Each structure stands twice: as C-alpha cells, then as structure tokens.
Amino acid sequence: MADLSIDFAGIRSPNPFWIASGPPSNTAYQAHRAFEAGWGGVVWKTIGEPIVNVSSRYSGIDIGGTRMAGFNNIELISDRSPQTNFREIAETKKLWPDRALIASLMVETREDWHDFIKRSEDAGADGIELNFGCPHGMCERGMGSxxxxxxxxxxxxxxWVMEAARKPVIAKLTPNITDITTAARAAKRAGADAISLINTINSITQVNLDTWVPEPFVGGFSSHGGYCGPAVKPIALQMVQACADDPEIQLPISGIGGIASWRDAAEFIALGSTSLQVCTAVMHYGFRIVEDLIDGLGNYLDSKSICSVDSLRGRAVSRIKEWKYLDLNYKRIARINYDRCIGCNLCHIACEDGAHQAIRLIAPNGLGLGPGRVPGKPIPEIVEESCVGCNLCALVCPVQGCISMLSVETGRNTLSWDDYQEKSRGAS
Amino acid sequence: MQRMNLSAKLPAQAVAEKMGELQTPYTPQEASVEASRCLFCFDAPCIMACPTGIDIPSFIKKIETGNIVGSARTILSANILGASCARVCPTEVLCEGACVLVDRQRDPIKIGRLQRFATDYVYERGLDVLKSPVRKSGKRIAVIGAGPAGLGCAAELAQLGHSVVIFERKPWPGGLNTYGIAYYKMKPEISLREVATVERLGVEIRCGIEVGRDISATRLQQEFEALFIGIGLGEGQALRIPGEQLHGVSDALDFIEEIHSHPLHEVAVGNSVIVIGCGNTAIDAVTQAKRLGAAKAIVAYRRSETEMPAYHFEYELAQRDGATFYFNVAPIELIGDEAGQVCAVKFVRTETSKKGELKLIPGSEFTEPADMVLKAVGQSKQSAWLTQNFPALRLDQRGVIERNPATGQTSIPHLFAGGDCANGGREVVNAVGEGKKAARGIHAYLGQSNMPVARQPSRLGVNGEPSGSGLEAPIRAHELEKLYFSEAEQHG
Structure with a gap:
C-alpha cells in the first residue's frame, strides 16, 4: 500500500486529507468526529473577534439530477469566542496528537495578530492559516478578501505574523483577483511557509423567479456569497498549477476547491498540491467520505506503482505550457466505433452547427447499433480532411468508447507560434 | 434418478442459448450512471435489509468514483459470497426493496447488478482483495458442510487468523450455490471461483468426506477446538401418495443438481413436466424444464395463487417462460404405464375454508398427462443425522438446531451452527451472514480478543448506539484492515 502520509511545511499528517476551515470544522465535537472517521487534519473554522451570523446562509445549484453541483454561503467566521475555540483546539490536539490541527485566523491589528498567534500556538495548533479569502461580510470590514x-x-x-509565529504559517488566498500568483508572491516575500488555495468565489447562485430575491434569502434580500463545490474545481486546479509552476513562489500548496473524490484529490496532487482541503462534500455527505478518499487514492497509487503521495506530486505541473509553446503541427482526428454507435447523431449536429462541419450523415449500410432499428435512418461519418480534432464530438457522444480521438502522423516538424511567426516573416 | 424414457430435447447450442444468463452485466458506463443515482443515504435502509450488512452506499460511491477494487473489498469483506449473492439474492425483497427511492415511487438503485459489476471486476482480473493476517492464532476449527454458511464462517475465521478445515460430503464444494441455483441465474463456475477465494485465505476444503461415515464426529471434536455445522437441509419431502417410485418421478432439487453436473445438452427432460409445489425451487425447476425443451410444463399447487411461497418476480418469470399454473389442486396418485414409467398425475381440486383449512372437493378428480414429475414440496430436516452424530445437541420442534442467533452457539458450547440447518431454510445471503456471525461467536468463545464493533456514526454521536443490519453494524473494509495491520505490526 502506497504511503499516504505527508509533511506539509513541517506539519505532519497521516494522509493528505484535511477538513477545510468552514462549518464542518466549527467545534471540537466535529473535529473529533472527523478524526474518528479518518481525516488526516482539520483546519479550524476561522477564529477572530466573534461575529453574528444571518439566517439563512447557504444556497446551491443543481445540474440535472445532481444536487449541489455548486454551492455558496454567506456565513462568516466563527461566532464563538476565541477562548472557547482555543480551549477546544487544546482539548482536540491532546486527543489526536498524530493528526494535523491548524488554527485559521482573521483579525485586524498587528497586536491582535500577535496575540491570536500566541494563543493558537499555546493551544497546541500545528500550524496557522491566515484567512485572506472570505469574499463576503468580512471584506466590508477590511479583512478577508x-x-x-x-x-x-x-x-x-x-x-506581522512572521514576527510572532514559531509554527508553520499558511496564507490562504482568494481567487477573486486577476492573477493569484501576485498574491502568492507577496506571501512568499513576507516569509509565509506555505499557501492554500482557493477560497470561495464571489457569486449569486440563483434568483427566485416569483419574488426576484436571490438565494440565500435573508428577510427579503440576499448578499454576494462564496461559491464552492464540484463546479469550482477547474478554476482551483488552474490557480494551483499557476502557483506551483511559478519559480518565484515555490511554497508547499494546500489544494482547495471542489474536491469530492479521490480522483479530484489525485488531480490536485499531480498539479502540485501536498495537502488537500475538503468542505462542501463533507457538508453534503458527512465525514464518512474520507474512507473512499483514502482507499481510492491508495488503490490508484498502487495501480500505478507509485509508492507515495510525494512521488505523485507535481507530475502534471510542467505539462501545462503557455499556449504559444504548443505544437501547431500536432494533429488528432475523431474516429467513430460503429459497433457502439446508437445513431443519436448528436455528434453530427454539434459539429455542423457548433464547430467545423466535419461530420456528415450517410446511409447506414448495416453499420451501427441503432440505425438498423429505424430503416433509412442515417449514421454519422467523420470527414477527415475537415476534422480539426477539436474533441467536441467525443465530448457530446453519450456512449463510452464510441468516439475516440486519434493522434495522426503529419510528418511535419514541431512548430510553435513563435516559430510560425518567424517563418511567416522570413517568407514575406 | 429413474428416468428411463426421458431424453435430452435440444441440441447443445440451442440449450446453451436458452439457459444463458437472464441478466447481462453492466458496462462501466452503465454502472457509473446507475451508481450516480444513489443518494448515499446515512443509516441506509439497504444496509439494514442485507443479512450480511454490506455497506452498500459505500461500495456504490466507490463505483461512482472509479475505485472499483475498493468497492469489491467493501462488498467481499462483509460477504465473502458477494459475487453469487449479486446474482441470486432476491434483492427485490432485500436491499432494493428497502431503497428509499421506492418510497418516492422511483426505481430503486440496482444494487445487485452494481454488486455484480464490482465483484466481476476483481474476479475477472484475478485480484485478491482480502487477506488473512500473518500472525495465526494457533486455533483449529472444523466446519461441516462447504455450502454458503460453512464458507461464510470459514472465510471469516481465516481472516481472524484461525486455521479452518471444511469437510464436504459432495465431490464439489459450494453447496446449493454450486448444485442448486437456476442455471440462467448463475453458472456453477461462479460458485467455484468464490470457493477458490476462500481457499486462498488459507481454508482447507476436503471434499467427498462425510462426517459420521468417513470420519466420526467424536474424532472431529477431539482434533478441533470448535466445530461449525452448516449442513443445510436434507432430501426432498415425499408426497406420500401412490406411485412415487415410478420412473420419471424425482425431486426437483435432484433435477437441478443433474443440470449442474452434466453437460446441458445431455440433461434428460420430459415432454410434459408437472412440478408439484409452488416455492422458489418449483419455479427454478419448471423454468429450467421449459428451457431444456419440455413442450409443456405445469406447476401444481394445492393452495391459491395468493398463498404461494414463491416470490412474485419468480412467478412472473415462469409465466414468461411458458409455464402453466394450476392452483387449488392436490395430487392424489401418480399413474404409471406397464413399463413402470409415470404417464399421468391424478389431482383433486381443493378449497381453503375461512379458517384457512385446506379441504378436498369430492368428485372433482381429474388426470393430467405427464412423463416427468418433479417434487418441490420442501426439504426434510437433518434431525436424524444430527442426533446420531451429536446426541446431546438440542433441536427445536421443527428439527432444526437451537442456537443463539447472535453468536451461532448451540446447546453444546464448542458447537456452532448456521444456515438452513439452523434457520429452517432461507436464502444464500442469510446463510453467509449466519456463518459470519458464528465465526465471531467462535472467535469470542476461543478467548480471542473481541472483535472491535464496527460502528457507523449516528446522530447520537460516534459513541451512540450502532445502527445497520442484523449484525452489530455494517462491516467496513478499512476497519478490518486496520485490525490486521495493527496486529501484524504488534506481533510481526
């Protein structure tokens, strides 16, 4: 079995799965349940001067039959006193010495930061996460995002934080910024030990079309909320990769954003994350999901003969290049497996109206599974000379293994955009 | 079996087609789509409905995430015969019947087919997902009977570190899973493949050895520290009417066993087959007789349609196969020709009084031609064998073994029992579950540390009352694994 344990900027954890700072990490009771279920770490719900929350607080979007494909919230940081939170952190850490317990903090003045860091460390926290991300409420008071x-x-x-901190410090970054690497570089310059990203994205999830009040509804109004859940994963992956690839940053990354399965986790790790933080999926299904996260990641690593999480980390980072370095002479085309074609012709209409008019309809002549049942119903055929290899038909095809994309040998040398421009200039 | 005038009816290819699997396996995409419909309920009722307490939402979630090996481990760690149960369980009345979607008038999750998908995946690739601990307890346990109960018990004992020897009377292990399941539901190979998994856990199986004949029960009790009895039920019950000795009259179970021990195209079947009785075995017999080429097949039941013990979906299947059902008719004589071959059955019509008593209607007799008669009116209990070999063993008034249902322990402390011989005759999955419970009972009896009780967190907190199946709680793969590894580390 592959080694799932990690060392994150000096914070040890038996597996890379941490509960992200949020509603599931609000109390010692929840942290205890999370650890009992097998979570490697908990980032405590952000501690600061206590606030007052509104009712209601959460909203979501459903896609087809999938509930909460996206989710948002307008809940603020902990509404419990710092004394209570620090006491509970101390109690929890004593019970679970082998797990990672991280205090998330958000205060205003230098003195307050110093004070809260000392209290976190006295309580036994293994690290400190700085909440620079909350896009709602706290930012109106000059904090969070x-x-x-x-x-x-x-x-x-x-x-200020580094003046006082002895334990590793993680700066948690907001995606509500044009280029997240500038924020990460600033944290690095000031001496942060690690970064975590992404916090939630500013959003409105839905408008009630009878009342015209968006959700979550608070006495006839709503507010911009922090968007998260499976829908935000692609945005988070991009930002994680950008930070992992930046030579000026080079800090351990705790990946956050829509992680719900071991596959998501493996992708975040391959793009440079060391630990992974999960919140929405736990809010949906409970702490028990960690069983499949651990089991699935372990089985995946074993199946690839990869001995540890560390050896998977970053494997995909350098596979992202700036567009101008991609090979203009690489070519792939679509290929239809007629043993599987059911004759829905979605590929045809997608290509015809939405792409490059490279799939025509022809008489079935015995090909395909579906067409035979409806006499004369045509089947799709790739017009290879028109196919640009865009992937659209393979993406819309509802049958696994029916349309595949094949690399074709062009016999031409690699050609980047820069090469191409140079060539064009030479020709003119 | 007496069957002189009967012959095989169809050529090999035709019979193979007709006896082919009813239920095709899911493709990966179909499995993923079906798995994604699962709500992943907390305290899921499907778990509670499963006699082996498989953590069903967890294995389905793992199919959805593509962790198929982990999914199979979740299944097989709770139910060693997970692959055959996926095919033969009456899921409509167990897990799928309990699915919350049924309450919402929607199709339940196809748990059986998903379970088959996950278990097929590891079997087809030859992956072993279960392990026995490196450290052995040094305790030896004998299991009598290599049917589902015995296998369930032996596999669990092996995983707890004990040495197990199974004694099986028949030439092949697997019990009814190998010999008695309708061919179109499951082929014997599937059962034997599962038995091989149990052997790879370190269990020794000695076939062709009958306890009481080839080895005495006394000797077993001297050589082993505990015994598990999982001998199932006995022979089919007699009709106790004239003509039962005629050629062409046999037990439905013997007919099914013949199908499983001969090439299909050599199995003899009648032209006009009458099955007496209307339980699930009667259905298996009549559908297979039709599929083997019987021109006419009748199920005759002495009570009414609403009283028949067969599951409704089995009844529907037999009707689709072209079987005819006669209700409220009782056989009173089997009529033979001059060669001693059965040629007809004489029936009398019946009615049920308001008190539920069955009354024969005088003057309503009629005969129905038949060249094959299959008796499916229940199996006899094993009380004779049991009292002969274990005189002190307490049986109840039905002739089944009395035992503590939580531990399988009988009136003799080192003797445990489960499956049909202890429950009077239930499903394969009940037998596996009872075998597993008895294994834990034996483990505790042998003074080994109690199994940690796997607990699902409930609303009462992690220390609240366990929820789940009839077992202590659903057994989670990672908990078992934790147990093995911690033991191996401590002592290895």
Missing amino acids: AVGQNPGVIETIVG
Missing part, C-alpha cells in the same frame, strides 16, 4: 486582493496588504500582514 479585502486583504487577499491587495498584495501590498498581504505582505504587511504576513510580515
């Missing part, structure tokens, strides 16, 4: 959107402020605050 108001900090994360301003690299100068990040640098100042991380600087």
